[in-house]
Amino acid sequence: MPSRSFFDFFPTPKFLEMPSPGLVLEDTHARCVEFQHVGDHIVLKRYGEETLPEGTLVSGEIKKPQELTTALTSLRKRFDLHYIRCVLPDEKAYLFQTKISRAGERDIRTAVEFTIEENVPLSLSEAVFDFAVLRDGGEGREPFEVAVSVVPEHVVRSFLDVYRSAELSPFHFEIESQAVVKAVVAHDDPAVYAVIHIFSRKVGVYVVRKNAVHFSATIPLSANALESGEFPWAGELVSEARKVISYWHNENEDESDRRGQPQxxxxxGKFADHPALAAALTPLGLPLKVADVWENVFSLEQFVPDLSREEAFEYAPVIGAALSYRSHL
Structure with missing residues (x-):
């Protein structure tokens, strides 16, 4: 059985290449966001969330499919959802970069297939993948540079089964980290950044270049880790972020091809603008930027959403998921 791309599961009709609701599952909540065009602008149409029973989703794994179906059905009815753009958890995904020779230009997908088994612990028959071309080599003979996302097929099917049980129709899946990046990094910014997103039960750490996630790590958090507004786990976060940035620097043995320091x-995410968290992250030695989750959607001078700034930080993954249609336009 051959490998399958995300779009083998979700072939996208042309009429669906338009704003559609994004839907994201976390351990504690299901959230949705939908945008709409008003004249030449995009504005926030609606948003909302449904609390998930404890233990429904744990570390990216569906533990209680019936409870999750019930919560998603409630969300569907509240917001009249049907076609949705979804997110798959980082814990279940593999990311890698590879180079494709110019000979593979006519069929990059097939060329990427040949690199999967040497980069992830899955056979082709077990893998569902997507990729983005980061550099096409220009007019010369340089190879294509490609960022690849791979998820086990059984994971994709487990989420697909629950969505369909709730009478929802996913037609696009995005890796969680990439969805965050689509919201918080300007879509035309090719620079290198480190990104930290604080979820309800974990923290994601990513290195981004040309809007693609190159390395990621996840730190689990206890159920009450975010209740006090204190950050005893910040030391572990700094250590993990240093590792991810170090992997980024050392991804190539060729010294001439080493990447730059994140800008x-x-x-x-939660507490993104908390001064104590900013202070705890100063050992990383990087300029700190609090995310503007709307920068790829609208200017706050043109449209002010009724979602508060603090809440909006937590909506970054689902905002990115809802924006995924723009990559097809």
Missing amino acids: ALILS
Whole structure:
């Protein structure tokens, strides 16, 4: 059985290449966001969330499919959802970069297939993948540079089954870290950034270049880790962020091809603008930037959403998921 791309599961009709609701599952909540065009602008149409029963989703794994179906059905009815753009958890995904020779230009997808088994612990028959071309080599003979995302097929099917049980129709899946990046990094910014997003039960650490996540790590948090507004786990976060940035620097043995230092650390998610968290992250030695989750959607001078700034930080993944249609336009 051959490998399958995300779009083998979700072939996208042309009429669906338009704003559609994004939907993201976390351990504690299901959240949705939808945008709409008003004249030449995009504005926030609606947003909302549904609390998930404890233990429904744990570390990216569906533990209680019936409870999750019930919560998603409630969300569907509240917001009249049907076609949705979804996110898959980082814990279940593999990311890698590879180079494709110019000979593979006519069929990059097939060329990427040949690199999967040497980069992730999955056979082709077990893998569902997507990729983005980061550099096409220009007019010369330089190879294509490609960022690849791979998820086990059984993971994709487990989420797909629950969505369909709730009478929802996913037609696009995004890796969680990439969805965050689509919201918090300007879509035309090719620079290198470190990104930290604080979820309800974990923290994601990413290195981003040309809007693609190159390295990521996840730190689990206890159920009450974010209740006090204190950050005893910040030391572990700094250590993990240093590792991810170090992996980034050392991804190539060829000294001439080493990548640059991240220009800044972008912070999003819960407590993104908390001064104590900013202070705890100073040992990383990077300029700190609090995320603007709307920068790829609208200017706050043109439209002011009724979602508060603090709440909006937590909506970054689902905002990115809802924006995924723009990559097709």
